[in-house]
Amino acid sequence: MGGNVMKNQSIFKSKMFYIAIGLIVLLLFVDILLGTKSSEGIQIMNGYAFTALGSATFQFLSMLKIVPPIFLLIGLLDVWVPRETMIKLMGEGSGVKGVLIAFFLGTMTAGPLIAAFPVAAIMLKKGARYANVLFFLMIWASAKLPIVFFQATTLGLKYTVVTNLTLILVYLAGTAAIEKALSKEEKSKIYALAEQV
Numbered sequence: 001m002g003g004n005v006m007k008n009q010s011i012f013k014s015k016m017f018y019i020a021i022g023l024i025v026l027l028l029f030v031d032i033l034l035g036t037k038s039s040e041g042i043q044i045m046n047g048y049a050f051t052a053l054g055s056a057t058f059q060f061l062s063m064l065k066i067v068p069p070i071f072l073l074i075g076l077l078d079v080w081v082p083r084e085t086m087i088k089l090m091g092e093g094s095g096v097k098g099v100l101i102a103f104f105l106g107t108m109t110a111g112p113l114i115a116a117f118p119v120a121a122i123m124l125k126k127g128a129r130y131a132n133v134l135f136f137l138m139i140w141a142s143a144k145l146p147i148v149f150f151q152a153t154t155l156g157l158k159y160t161v162v163t164n165l166t167l168i169l170v171y172l173a174g175t176a177a178i179e180k181a182l183s184k185e186e187k188s189k190i191y192a193l194a195e196q197v
Helices: 002-013 015-036 048-080 083-090 096-107 113-125 130-142 145-155 157-181 184-195
Strands: none
Touching: 048 113, 083 096, 096 130, 113 130, 113 184, 130 157, 145 157
16 A cells, blocks of 8 residues: 555656646646637637537546446445455356356446446455456447447347357457467456555
8 A cells, every 4th residue: 555655756856747737737728729710700619628528527527437436346345245255256276167257247337437346356355267358358349238229229138149259258268268369477466466555
């Protein structure tokens, strides 16, 4: 925890951080100036910067509705699920049961993929198998129930079934291949990074 605080403090000491902020402000200013030179007359609000700011504000407010429950879930997972239980359910010897649990957790969640990474880090910290955690992330990204229902209603049931079954098979093969390609040292580094979360 102390390492993360130190990293955050060192960001504010970096010259590149302030240069990046300055460039963003400069680009915003240039966009406002270019936005005023329209054929209809001077109208500041037609710049792309304001469109982007409006979109970013909407996305930020949407994230505020999703992120607190995700962090609550992460906290409960960290406190309530003992390491032994996670190893038993999703660890190296879990087999098909671990894959099914990863699939269930991935499909039943809501929110953007970025919210899945802290959950995955807690799973790794608790001793879940690396392939199961990867499978969980892939399912979260593409086969959540809201996405599946949207596909079924807009693209048809047959398309949805064929696409998702294909994705699941590819994900299973891919996660197994990735896990096999990693050396023990690489896996231990990944687990050590998860321990720092």
